[in-house]
Amino acid sequence: MSVIEENVRRVIEGRGLPLRGDDIDTDRIIPARYLKCVTFDELGKFAFYDERFDEDGNAKEHPFNDRRFEGAEILVVNRNFGCGSSREHAPQSLMRAGIRAIVGESFAEIFAGNCLQLGIPVVTMSHEKVSELQGLLEEKPGTKLKLDIGEKKLEADGKLFEVEVNDSARKLLLSGTWDTTSLLLANRREIEEVARRLPYLQWRQTA
Amino acid sequence: MGENLFNKVWELHKVKTLPSGQDQLFIGLHLIHEVTSPQAFQMLRERGLKVLYPERTFATVDHIVPTDDLGRPFKDPLAEEMIEELEKNTAEFGIKFFNLDTEYQGIVHIIGPELGLTQPGMTIVCGDSHTSTHGALGAIAFGIGTSQIRDVLATQTLSMSRPKVRRINITGKLQNGVYAKDIILMIINKLGVNGGIGYAYEYGGPVIESLDIEGRLTVCNMSIEGGARAGYINPDEKTFDYIRGRMFAPRGDDFVKALKFWREIASDGDASYDDVVEMDADNLEPMVTWGINPGQSVPVSGKLPRIEDFPEEERGTAERAYRHMGFKEGEPIMGTKIDVAFIGSCTNGRLSDLREAAKIARGRRVAKGVKALVVPGSKRVARQAEEEGLDKIFREAGFQWRNAGCSMCLAMNPDKLEGRQISASSSNRNFIGRQGSPTGRTLLMSPAMVAAAAIEGAVTDVREMI
C-alpha cells in the first residue's frame, strides 16, 4: 500500500479535553443556523455554540469554555457521540477548534466516517476506561495524552490504556491515504466496467 | 442458503476491495442539496477535477427555503448566497437542478421517489442522513459527508465498509389511527438510538408489507434515528406499480427488463441475516416522544418513564431529557399543552400524510394560541393536495398552508420555535435546539396526531377523533 507521508497519522500528542454525556448529537456540536455557509473556514468558533453561550452571548460553563483545557487537542467523549445528521460541519468545527483526535465509548457511523475523511482518528475504549480517563483529565487539567494509532495505545500521566481502532481506518491513517479521492479515481477502468454491467444504467427513461 | 437484497446490491456495485480492506462501491444515484454540497464543489475546483458522471447526480433546494415568501433574492442574504452557489455549481458541472422555478422542487428525499429516480437495486447516496428513506423502494441508500460527496462527484464511487444486516419482522395488524410513524418510533424505542450502529435494517413481515409506499418511506426515513445508516424494504408489486410511469422510470421494453431485475434483486425466501428480531404491532398505540432523542417515546395512553427503570447507561440521557423538557416522571403524556403544530418534513410531508391530517382537521378549528403549519414536502405534493382541496380544509381550520421545503424540521430557514415553546411535530428529530430555539421542545408523532394536538391545543389520542 503506497504511503502519503504528510498525511500519516501515527502518533498524536496533545492535551486532553473531557466532554461527558451520551448521545451528543450533531445539532449540539454545530447548531443548524451555522450551516448557512459555503465554506467550512469559520466553523471553529461555533462548536457547541448553544451549550457554551446563552441567548445573550454570555459564556456558560462548558469544557470548551474552560480555561484549564485551553489548547486541548484530544477530545474524550462517551457513548454514541456524533449521532444525528450527516453534516461534515460537525467534525469540521471540532477540527477547526483545534481537535485532532477523539477517544470515546462509541461513535455514530456517519460521524466517524466524516472524521476519517479529515484524518481525525476516532478510537474507542470501554465505559470504565473512558470514565477513568475523563476523571483523570478533570483532576489534572492540562494532562498530555499520547495516542498511538500504530500500537493501539493511549498514554496519560504514566498510565497506559488500550484503545480499539477500526482496522480499515487504522490502515488509512497509518498510510496517510484517508483522503480517498485519488485512490478511487485510480481505478477508473474498473469503475467504467461496473457502470457497463449495471442494468439500470442501460435503460431508457420515461422522461 | 439464499442471499439478502443488501448483499446482492453491494456485490453488484463493488468496484474493488481497497488496500484498507474497505470496498470501493459504485453509486447509482447521487442527490445533492444546498447545505452540504458547496464545499465539495470547491474541493473539486481546488484539485482540478471534474464530475465523472454528471447525469447521475440531481440537485434540489430544500433546507433554506423560506416557505412563506419565495421571492428572490431571499431576505436572508446567507440563504440567497447558498442557493446562488448551487445554481452556479450545477451549471458549471452540468448537473440537473430542480430549482424553485421548476415544478419539481422539494425536499430531496421526497422528490427522489416521486420523480422515479429512486429504484430497486440501486445504490443511492446524498449528503444528508435521511437518505435512508429511499430504501423503501428496495435500494441501498445512505447519508454521507461532504468529503464523500466530493469523492462521488469525482469518481461516482465511495470507499465503504460493508455493514451487517438485521432483519426486523413486524407481525400483527395495525389499529385504525396507528401509522408507519408509530411503527418506526416503536422500533427505535425498543432497539435504541444506537442499536443499529454497524447494521443495515431490512424491514419486513405482514405489517410492513401491508404499508403503502409512502408509509414505507416513513419507516425507512427514520432508520438513521435508530443508528442504522441504511434501512430498506424488499420491492414488491406495490413498489413496481408506484414507479411505473414516473418521470425517470424505465419505459417500454426496458420496464419489462427492470421488473425482472427488481424481482431478482429482492432478498431470497431463505436469505440469511446477521441478526433477526421480531416485534408485534397488534397493540401498538399512537406514539409520542417526551425527551430529547427519538428513542424516548411512550404510547399516547402511557405515562412518562421513571429514571430508575432505565438501564444504568441510559439514565444520564434520561435525566438530561427531563431537565430540558421540564416534565415529571410518571406524568401522563396526554394533555401536554402545545404551542406549535408542524406537519411536514421528509418523514411525513407526503400526500397520504396530508390526507390523514386533513381528515382530522376537516370541520374543526385549531386551538386558540396554537400556531399550526402544514408544509408539503414538494411542489408536486402541494399541487396534488390543492387539487384535492386539502389546502382549503387546512386553511379553514386555521392552519397555515406553505410552500415546499424543510421548514420547521430544522433551524435553517425562518420557521423556528421561540423560547420554551413546545411543538407537536411530524418530523424526525427532537434533539435540543433542532427546531431553532436552544430551549425549545419537540414532541414527535404522526401527522394525524399532530393535527389532533393542534385542534385540542394539547397531546391527545387521535383514535378518538377519527
Ligand code: SF4
Ligand atoms: S425535512 Fe428535515 S430531516 Fe428531512 S431533509 Fe429536511 S431538514 Fe433534513
